[in-house]
Amino acid sequence: MPIPRLRSLAVALILLAAVVPGAPPATAAGPSYVALGDSYSSGTGTRAYLADGSACQRSVYAYPSLIASARGYALDFRACSGATIADVITTQLGALTPATAYVSLSVGGNDASFAAVLTECAKPAWMSNCNAAIDRARSVIVNRLPASLASLYGQVRARAPQASVTIAGYPRIFNGEDCNAATWFSPQEEARLNATADLLNSTTAAAAAAAGFTFRNPTTAFTGHAVCDDVEWLNGLSSPVSDSYHPNRAGHASGYVPLLGGALTGSHVDVTAATVQAAELSAPALAGQQARHAAQDARITPKEFVAPDLKSPAARAAAARAGVDLTDPASIAHADSVAEARQNGHRSD
Numbered sequence: 001m002p003i004p005r006l007r008s009l010a011v012a013l014i015l016l017a018a019v020v021p022g023a024p025p026a027t028a029a030g031p032s033y034v035a036l037g038d039s040y041s042s043g044t045g046t047r048a049y050l051a052d053g054s055a056c057q058r059s060v061y062a063y064p065s066l067i068a069s070a071r072g073y074a075l076d077f078r079a080c081s082g083a084t085i086a087d088v089i090t091t092q093l094g095a096l097t098p099a100t101a102y103v104s105l106s107v108g109g110n111d112a113s114f115a116a117v118l119t120e121c122a123k124p125a126w127m128s129n130c131n132a133a134i135d136r137a138r139s140v141i142v143n144r145l146p147a148s149l150a151s152l153y154g155q156v157r158a159r160a161p162q163a164s165v166t167i168a169g170y171p172r173i174f175n176g177e178d179c180n181a182a183t184w185f186s187p188q189e190e191a192r193l194n195a196t197a198d199l200l201n202s203t204t205a206a207a208a209a210a211a212g213f214t215f216r217n218p219t220t221a222f223t224g225h226a227v228c229d230d231v232e233w234l235n236g237l238s239s240p241v242s243d244s245y246h247p248n249r250a251g252h253a254s255g256y257v258p259l260l261g262g263a264l265t266g267s268h269v270d271v272t273a274a275t276v277q278a279a280e281l282s283a284p285a286l287a288g289q290q291a292r293h294a295a296q297d298a299r300i301t302p303k304e305f306v307a308p309d310l311k312s313p314a315a316r317a318a319a320a321r322a323g324v325d326l327t328d329p330a331s332i333a334h335a336d337s338v339a340e341a342r343q344n345g346h347r348s349d
Helices: 005-019 063-071 085-095 114-121 130-143 145-159 187-211 249-265 273-281 283-291 313-322 329-345
Strands: 032-037 074-077 102-106 164-168 214-216
Touching (some): 032 063, 063 102, 063 249, 063 273, 085 145, 130 145, 130 329, 164 249, 187 214, 187 329, 214 249
Parallel strands (some): 032 074
16 A cells, blocks of 8 residues: 555655754763762863752863763763762762763862861961961871772762772962962962872872772873963962862863873863863753752852951951051061961971
8 A cells, every 4th residue: 555645755754864964863872971079070160050050060161071072971960069078978979870881070178178278378377377277188188088088989889880980189279379469378388288189189099099990180280280370270269259279161171181081981082172062062951960959969068268358357356466457468468477487387397
Protein backbone atom coordinates (compact mmCIF):
# COMPACT_ATOMS: atom_id res chain seq x y z
CA MET A 1 0.00 0.00 0.00
CA PRO A 2 1.52 3.42 -0.94
CA ILE A 3 2.56 5.76 1.87
CA PRO A 4 0.32 8.86 1.92
CA ARG A 5 2.01 12.06 0.65
CA LEU A 6 2.02 13.83 4.06
CA ARG A 7 3.50 10.83 5.85
CA SER A 8 6.15 10.51 3.15
CA LEU A 9 7.07 14.19 3.55
CA ALA A 10 7.42 13.82 7.31
CA VAL A 11 9.75 10.86 6.93
CA ALA A 12 11.87 12.82 4.45
CA LEU A 13 12.17 15.77 6.82
CA ILE A 14 13.26 13.50 9.67
CA LEU A 15 15.94 11.93 7.51
CA LEU A 16 17.10 15.34 6.31
CA ALA A 17 17.43 16.64 9.87
CA ALA A 18 19.67 13.71 10.69
CA VAL A 19 22.25 14.79 8.12
CA VAL A 20 22.00 18.59 8.12
CA PRO A 21 25.29 20.09 9.33
CA GLY A 22 24.93 21.64 12.78
CA ALA A 23 21.97 19.51 13.83
CA PRO A 24 22.25 18.17 17.40
CA PRO A 25 23.98 14.79 17.36
CA ALA A 26 21.74 11.80 17.93
CA THR A 27 24.06 10.43 20.59
CA ALA A 28 24.04 10.10 24.34
CA ALA A 29 25.47 12.87 26.57
CA GLY A 30 29.24 12.95 26.98
CA PRO A 31 31.11 11.35 29.88
CA SER A 32 30.04 12.46 33.34
CA TYR A 33 32.24 15.14 34.93
CA VAL A 34 31.52 16.30 38.48
CA ALA A 35 33.23 19.48 39.70
CA LEU A 36 33.43 19.64 43.49
CA GLY A 37 34.91 22.14 45.89
CA ASP A 38 35.10 25.78 46.87
CA SER A 39 35.37 29.23 45.27
CA TYR A 40 38.60 28.43 43.43
CA SER A 41 36.63 25.81 41.48
CA SER A 42 33.27 27.60 41.29
CA GLY A 43 34.81 30.61 39.58
CA THR A 44 34.56 33.37 42.17
CA GLY A 45 36.58 36.24 40.75
CA THR A 46 35.41 35.92 37.13
CA ARG A 47 32.70 38.58 37.58
CA ALA A 48 29.80 36.65 35.95
CA TYR A 49 27.82 33.95 37.74
CA LEU A 50 25.04 31.49 37.03
CA ALA A 51 21.53 32.58 38.01
CA ASP A 52 20.95 29.34 39.90
CA GLY A 53 19.34 30.75 43.05
CA SER A 54 22.45 30.26 45.17
CA ALA A 55 25.36 32.28 46.52
CA CYS A 56 27.84 29.75 45.12
CA GLN A 57 29.18 32.07 42.42
CA ARG A 58 29.45 29.39 39.76
CA SER A 59 30.82 30.73 36.50
CA VAL A 60 31.01 29.41 32.97
CA TYR A 61 34.46 31.04 32.85
CA ALA A 62 35.76 28.75 35.60
CA TYR A 63 37.99 25.84 34.69
CA PRO A 64 35.33 23.11 35.17
CA SER A 65 33.00 24.71 32.62
CA LEU A 66 35.84 25.41 30.18
CA ILE A 67 37.20 21.85 30.37
CA ALA A 68 33.72 20.35 30.02
CA SER A 69 32.98 22.57 27.01
CA ALA A 70 36.29 21.75 25.34
CA ARG A 71 35.79 18.02 25.79
CA GLY A 72 32.02 17.70 25.42
CA TYR A 73 31.62 16.31 28.94
CA ALA A 74 28.33 16.31 30.82
CA LEU A 75 29.16 18.65 33.71
CA ASP A 76 27.53 18.56 37.14
CA PHE A 77 28.87 21.82 38.56
CA ARG A 78 28.56 21.38 42.34
CA ALA A 79 31.54 23.50 43.45
CA CYS A 80 30.37 26.36 45.65
CA SER A 81 32.02 29.46 47.08
CA GLY A 82 32.54 29.12 50.83
CA ALA A 83 32.55 25.32 50.87
CA THR A 84 34.58 23.55 53.54
CA ILE A 85 35.48 19.88 53.58
CA ALA A 86 32.37 19.18 55.65
CA ASP A 87 30.23 21.12 53.13
CA VAL A 88 31.60 19.10 50.21
CA ILE A 89 30.72 15.90 52.05
CA THR A 90 27.20 16.94 53.02
CA THR A 91 26.10 18.96 49.97
CA GLN A 92 28.17 17.84 46.96
CA LEU A 93 29.15 14.18 47.11
CA GLY A 94 25.62 13.10 46.20
CA ALA A 95 26.48 14.04 42.61
CA LEU A 96 28.97 11.15 42.38
CA THR A 97 27.92 7.75 41.06
CA PRO A 98 29.71 4.62 39.81
CA ALA A 99 29.21 6.06 36.31
CA THR A 100 31.11 9.27 37.07
CA ALA A 101 34.12 9.42 34.76
CA TYR A 102 35.89 12.60 35.92
CA VAL A 103 36.10 14.50 39.20
CA SER A 104 37.93 17.72 40.03
CA LEU A 105 38.16 19.20 43.50
CA SER A 106 39.70 22.12 45.40
CA VAL A 107 39.06 22.42 49.12
CA GLY A 108 40.83 23.27 52.37
CA GLY A 109 41.27 27.03 52.15
CA ASN A 110 37.99 27.71 53.92
CA ASP A 111 38.78 25.15 56.62
CA ALA A 112 41.87 27.25 57.36
CA SER A 113 39.70 30.41 57.33
CA PHE A 114 41.90 31.95 54.64
CA ALA A 115 39.41 34.72 53.80
CA ALA A 116 39.39 35.78 57.45
CA VAL A 117 43.19 35.66 57.54
CA LEU A 118 43.40 37.94 54.48
CA THR A 119 40.85 40.26 56.08
CA GLU A 120 43.02 40.55 59.19
CA CYS A 121 46.29 40.98 57.32
CA ALA A 122 44.88 43.67 55.02
CA LYS A 123 44.36 46.01 57.99
CA PRO A 124 47.07 48.26 59.40
CA ALA A 125 49.04 46.41 62.06
CA TRP A 126 47.95 48.86 64.77
CA MET A 127 44.40 47.48 64.49
CA SER A 128 45.13 43.83 63.67
CA ASN A 129 47.42 40.88 64.28
CA CYS A 130 48.23 39.23 60.96
CA ASN A 131 50.82 36.87 62.41
CA ALA A 132 48.39 35.45 64.96
CA ALA A 133 45.80 34.86 62.22
CA ILE A 134 48.36 33.10 60.04
CA ASP A 135 49.51 30.97 62.97
CA ARG A 136 45.94 29.80 63.60
CA ALA A 137 45.52 28.88 59.93
CA ARG A 138 48.79 26.94 59.86
CA SER A 139 47.75 25.04 62.99
CA VAL A 140 44.52 23.94 61.32
CA ILE A 141 46.37 22.88 58.17
CA VAL A 142 48.91 20.81 60.09
CA ASN A 143 46.72 19.33 62.80
CA ARG A 144 43.26 18.96 61.29
CA LEU A 145 43.39 18.91 57.52
CA PRO A 146 45.22 15.61 56.92
CA ALA A 147 42.55 13.49 58.61
CA SER A 148 39.70 15.54 57.14
CA LEU A 149 41.06 15.29 53.61
CA ALA A 150 41.70 11.56 53.99
CA SER A 151 38.08 11.05 55.01
CA LEU A 152 36.77 13.15 52.12
CA TYR A 153 38.98 11.49 49.53
CA GLY A 154 37.96 8.05 50.75
CA GLN A 155 34.31 8.94 50.28
CA VAL A 156 34.96 10.33 46.81
CA ARG A 157 36.62 7.08 45.74
CA ALA A 158 33.88 4.95 47.28
CA ARG A 159 31.17 6.83 45.39
CA ALA A 160 33.05 7.12 42.09
CA PRO A 161 35.28 4.02 41.99
CA GLN A 162 36.25 4.33 38.31
CA ALA A 163 36.63 8.11 38.07
CA SER A 164 39.76 10.03 37.14
CA VAL A 165 40.15 12.35 40.15
CA THR A 166 42.30 15.49 40.03
CA ILE A 167 42.88 17.72 43.05
CA ALA A 168 43.62 21.41 42.45
CA GLY A 169 45.90 23.38 44.74
CA TYR A 170 46.02 27.10 45.48
CA PRO A 171 48.35 29.68 43.90
CA ARG A 172 50.52 32.13 45.78
CA ILE A 173 48.49 35.33 45.79
CA PHE A 174 51.21 37.91 46.37
CA ASN A 175 54.44 39.08 44.73
CA GLY A 176 55.95 41.00 47.67
CA GLU A 177 54.36 44.39 47.09
CA ASP A 178 50.96 45.93 47.88
CA CYS A 179 49.87 48.24 45.07
CA ASN A 180 46.46 49.03 46.56
CA ALA A 181 46.13 52.17 48.67
CA ALA A 182 43.25 50.66 50.65
CA THR A 183 45.11 47.60 52.03
CA TRP A 184 48.19 47.28 54.24
CA PHE A 185 49.87 43.99 53.35
CA SER A 186 53.58 44.24 54.15
CA PRO A 187 56.23 42.26 52.22
CA GLN A 188 56.80 40.11 55.33
CA GLU A 189 53.08 39.40 55.67
CA GLU A 190 52.79 38.55 51.99
CA ALA A 191 55.72 36.14 52.30
CA ARG A 192 54.07 34.37 55.24
CA LEU A 193 50.71 34.22 53.43
CA ASN A 194 52.40 32.68 50.38
CA ALA A 195 54.23 30.20 52.62
CA THR A 196 50.90 29.24 54.16
CA ALA A 197 49.50 28.55 50.69
CA ASP A 198 52.57 26.35 50.10
CA LEU A 199 51.86 24.49 53.35
CA LEU A 200 48.25 23.96 52.32
CA ASN A 201 49.40 22.61 48.95
CA SER A 202 51.95 20.20 50.42
CA THR A 203 49.42 18.93 52.95
CA THR A 204 46.81 18.44 50.24
CA ALA A 205 49.31 16.79 47.89
CA ALA A 206 50.24 14.22 50.54
CA ALA A 207 46.60 13.36 51.19
CA ALA A 208 45.87 13.12 47.47
CA ALA A 209 48.83 10.80 46.89
CA ALA A 210 47.72 8.55 49.73
CA ALA A 211 44.27 8.29 48.12
CA GLY A 212 45.70 7.56 44.68
CA PHE A 213 44.51 10.89 43.26
CA THR A 214 46.43 13.30 41.05
CA PHE A 215 47.39 16.63 42.63
CA ARG A 216 48.24 19.69 40.56
CA ASN A 217 50.11 22.57 42.20
CA PRO A 218 49.46 25.93 40.49
CA THR A 219 52.39 27.78 42.08
CA THR A 220 54.67 27.65 39.03
CA ALA A 221 51.88 28.30 36.53
CA PHE A 222 50.82 31.47 38.37
CA THR A 223 54.35 32.80 38.94
CA GLY A 224 54.52 36.26 37.37
CA HIS A 225 50.74 36.62 37.52
CA ALA A 226 50.13 37.38 41.20
CA VAL A 227 48.30 40.38 42.58
CA CYS A 228 50.17 43.56 41.51
CA ASP A 229 52.11 41.80 38.73
CA ASP A 230 51.91 43.39 35.28
CA VAL A 231 49.56 40.64 34.05
CA GLU A 232 47.39 39.53 36.93
CA TRP A 233 45.67 36.16 36.94
CA LEU A 234 44.51 36.87 40.47
CA ASN A 235 42.35 39.80 41.54
CA GLY A 236 43.53 42.21 44.18
CA LEU A 237 41.03 44.31 46.09
CA SER A 238 38.04 44.32 43.75
CA SER A 239 34.47 45.40 43.26
CA PRO A 240 32.49 43.45 44.23
CA VAL A 241 34.74 42.76 47.21
CA SER A 242 33.84 39.05 47.14
CA ASP A 243 35.87 38.75 43.91
CA SER A 244 39.04 39.86 45.70
CA TYR A 245 42.02 37.48 45.94
CA HIS A 246 40.59 34.90 43.55
CA PRO A 247 41.59 33.84 40.03
CA ASN A 248 40.13 35.97 37.25
CA ARG A 249 39.08 34.66 33.85
CA ALA A 250 42.67 34.55 32.61
CA GLY A 251 43.67 32.66 35.75
CA HIS A 252 41.18 29.93 34.92
CA ALA A 253 41.66 29.83 31.14
CA SER A 254 45.45 30.24 31.06
CA GLY A 255 46.35 28.94 34.51
CA TYR A 256 44.06 26.23 35.79
CA VAL A 257 42.80 24.71 32.53
CA PRO A 258 46.27 23.85 31.12
CA LEU A 259 47.37 22.71 34.58
CA LEU A 260 44.41 20.42 35.26
CA GLY A 261 43.07 19.52 31.84
CA GLY A 262 45.71 17.01 30.86
CA ALA A 263 45.77 15.32 34.25
CA LEU A 264 42.00 15.07 34.39
CA THR A 265 41.20 14.11 30.80
CA GLY A 266 44.41 12.44 29.63
CA SER A 267 45.43 15.06 27.06
CA HIS A 268 46.14 18.78 26.90
CA VAL A 269 43.09 21.06 26.87
CA ASP A 270 43.17 24.32 24.91
CA VAL A 271 40.77 27.18 25.60
CA THR A 272 39.77 28.66 22.26
CA ALA A 273 37.16 31.25 21.33
CA ALA A 274 34.87 28.35 20.43
CA THR A 275 35.44 26.81 23.87
CA VAL A 276 34.44 30.03 25.60
CA GLN A 277 31.40 30.44 23.35
CA ALA A 278 30.27 26.89 24.09
CA ALA A 279 30.71 27.51 27.81
CA GLU A 280 28.67 30.71 27.60
CA LEU A 281 25.89 28.93 25.73
CA SER A 282 25.76 26.27 28.45
CA ALA A 283 24.86 28.81 31.15
CA PRO A 284 21.04 28.40 31.09
CA ALA A 285 21.25 24.61 31.28
CA LEU A 286 23.84 24.68 34.05
CA ALA A 287 21.81 27.21 36.02
CA GLY A 288 18.67 25.10 35.74
CA GLN A 289 20.58 21.99 36.75
CA GLN A 290 22.09 23.59 39.85
CA ALA A 291 18.89 25.42 40.85
CA ARG A 292 17.57 22.03 41.92
CA HIS A 293 20.20 22.03 44.68
CA ALA A 294 19.55 25.56 45.95
CA ALA A 295 18.29 24.35 49.32
CA GLN A 296 21.47 22.35 49.87
CA ASP A 297 23.67 25.18 48.68
CA ALA A 298 21.99 27.58 51.11
CA ARG A 299 23.54 25.58 53.96
CA ILE A 300 27.01 26.73 52.91
CA THR A 301 28.09 29.88 54.71
CA PRO A 302 29.91 32.40 52.47
CA LYS A 303 33.48 33.13 53.56
CA GLU A 304 34.44 36.44 52.03
CA PHE A 305 37.26 38.91 52.34
CA VAL A 306 36.24 42.15 54.06
CA ALA A 307 38.08 45.31 53.05
CA PRO A 308 39.58 47.48 55.79
CA ASP A 309 37.28 50.25 57.02
CA LEU A 310 39.20 52.98 58.83
CA LYS A 311 35.96 54.83 59.50
CA SER A 312 34.51 52.04 61.62
CA PRO A 313 34.17 52.45 65.39
CA ALA A 314 36.70 49.64 65.90
CA ALA A 315 39.26 51.41 63.69
CA ARG A 316 38.72 54.74 65.41
CA ALA A 317 39.17 53.14 68.82
CA ALA A 318 42.34 51.33 67.71
CA ALA A 319 43.70 54.54 66.19
CA ALA A 320 43.11 56.40 69.42
CA ARG A 321 44.98 53.75 71.40
CA ALA A 322 47.90 53.84 68.95
CA GLY A 323 47.99 57.61 68.64
CA VAL A 324 47.17 57.51 64.93
CA ASP A 325 45.80 60.53 63.08
CA LEU A 326 43.29 58.99 60.65
CA THR A 327 43.33 62.12 58.52
CA ASP A 328 47.07 61.77 57.88
CA PRO A 329 48.25 58.93 55.59
CA ALA A 330 51.82 59.31 56.87
CA SER A 331 50.65 58.81 60.46
CA ILE A 332 48.68 55.71 59.46
CA ALA A 333 51.68 54.23 57.58
CA HIS A 334 54.20 55.01 60.33
CA ALA A 335 52.03 53.44 63.02
CA ASP A 336 51.53 50.40 60.79
CA SER A 337 55.32 49.90 60.49
CA VAL A 338 55.89 50.35 64.21
CA ALA A 339 53.12 47.95 65.19
CA GLU A 340 54.23 45.29 62.71
CA ALA A 341 57.83 45.47 63.93
CA ARG A 342 56.61 45.01 67.47
CA GLN A 343 54.51 41.98 66.49
CA ASN A 344 57.38 40.44 64.51
CA GLY A 345 59.62 40.83 67.54
CA HIS A 346 57.23 38.66 69.54
CA ARG A 347 57.16 35.83 66.98
CA SER A 348 58.74 32.56 68.01
CA ASP A 349 59.62 31.42 64.46
